[in-house]
Amino acid sequence: MDPRRFLRSSALALVATGALLSGCTAGDSSPSPATSGGPGAGAGDARTAPSAALKPYYAQQLKWRDCGAEGFKCATLKAPLDYAKPAGESVELAVARKKATGPGDRIGSLHVNPGGPGGSAVEYLQAYAGIGYPAPVRARYDLVAMDPRGVARSEPIECLDGKGMDKHTQVDQTPDTQQEAARLVESLKGFAEGCKKRSGRVLPHVSTADAARDMDVLRAVLGDAKLSYVGASYGTFLGATYAELFPARTGRLVLDGAMDPALSARELNRDQTAGFETAFQSFARDCVKRKDCPLGTASVTDASDRLAEFFTDVDAKPVPTGTDRALGESLATTGVLTAMYDEAAWPQLRTALTGAMAGDGAALLGLADTYYERDPDGRYANLMFANAAVNCLDAPPAFTDPEQVTAAVPDFQQASPVFGRNFAWSALNCSYWPSPATGTPHRIEAKGAAPLLVVGTTRDPATPYKWSQSLASQLSSGTLLTYDGDGHTAYGRGSDCIDTAINTYLLEGTVPPDGKRCR
Incomplete structure (x- = not known):
């Protein structure tokens, strides 16, 4: 599995449309959002009006229609395919x-992104x-969602x-020989070539800055002077990038x-490896206290050793499903890691591991399929394709x-010790x-933005707590709110x-005291 995936929201994990996602991203390579001639030049920031070529996009009228969900309306927004050439082709989002349902005065639009x-x-909303x-x-905001370019309906x-x-998801991601390493490289190259062949027009234009x-x-277009926004996981990078590009248009984020x-991408991957280890240690501490723990009841160390032994066994002899x-x-590793995103999935993981260790891998395969958003008919959502395209x-x-x-x-x-080799080899995914x-990686300060609220969970597997601490310290108006607990977000x-x-x-626009902790 690619470790650079982040859950869009733990509230949906293992319940609705998938469990985890990911995304290690850095920022736009532009040295300054106001002056860059790089990607998106001409978009300007809050200190400049949109260029003449962009004005039609900013002035467009959305045509709202029913979209199959009671209480919701849908529309299509047009945007430039390439912000450096806004008079050229467009994309539909x-x-x-x-x-807003009331009561109370409407505040404006609240944009949401699940990561x-x-x-x-759109699905998350x-x-x-x-x-x-x-x-x-919900009473005082219109809740708004847009599938980012390259994603789902956009x-x-x-x-x-x-x-x-x-075939791609079954390739050995902990190669023990040069031949196995060559097969992994071949699979990664085939994946990348497939993306270019099927989506070459939009592939260079799906960055977070775009x-x-x-x-x-x-x-x-919605008529809001400032953006209000809730972003989870990778959605935090999207929100922080917005604040960097448009600080004076940034509201409550x-x-x-x-x-x-x-x-860097390597640092993010390595940190996330440690984050999943922390989450697994929490799972193991809980598991060994229970009679039905498939990893034994002796100690956390013993549980780790048993899981590593299980991975070695299924590497040599896969289990029927x-x-x-x-x-x-x-697939077994992906299934285990899926359950690390939310402690509510721990009982499901215990059952799945018990079955797999007894020779029935169906339940653990089901967890892996949830991760990849694979339906029972063998169709995959575009999640993993968009994930790689944006990350790379x-x-x-x-x-x-x-x-x-x-x-x-x-x-x-x-x-x-358990997941390290898998995460290291998975980080090869953007090489081809x-x-x-x-x-390129860089600090985001967003000077001039309104107060911004950063939320971190102390034992978060996918976005380690120290990342929240770091982002809150980088943002010139950042405040850190801490949840002392398990799970993602x-x-x-x-x-x-x-x-x-x-x-x-x-x-109300009032941030909590900086450093406030909750349990």
């Missing part, structure tokens, strides 16, 4: 809205945010068909489960060849990408303390 990159914001966000927030990136993805500029067009834009796909090490544009690759990975494996294994990266996960602090910020 899917938008959904649920209007990924690759998570459908209709399946969760539009009905599950706290009632006072010019979706396509790479492989179902059979091709089945998506942030699209959000500003939508903000203007909640960045939940933050990424650190200053880290009752389908034409056997459960090898790659946003930052230079972590590694450029297998030799670099081999040299880095000990460092990754130090971060996680057909579109060169347009972003914090808003809407059961902490009244967290939810109250975020709701107060969204409704």
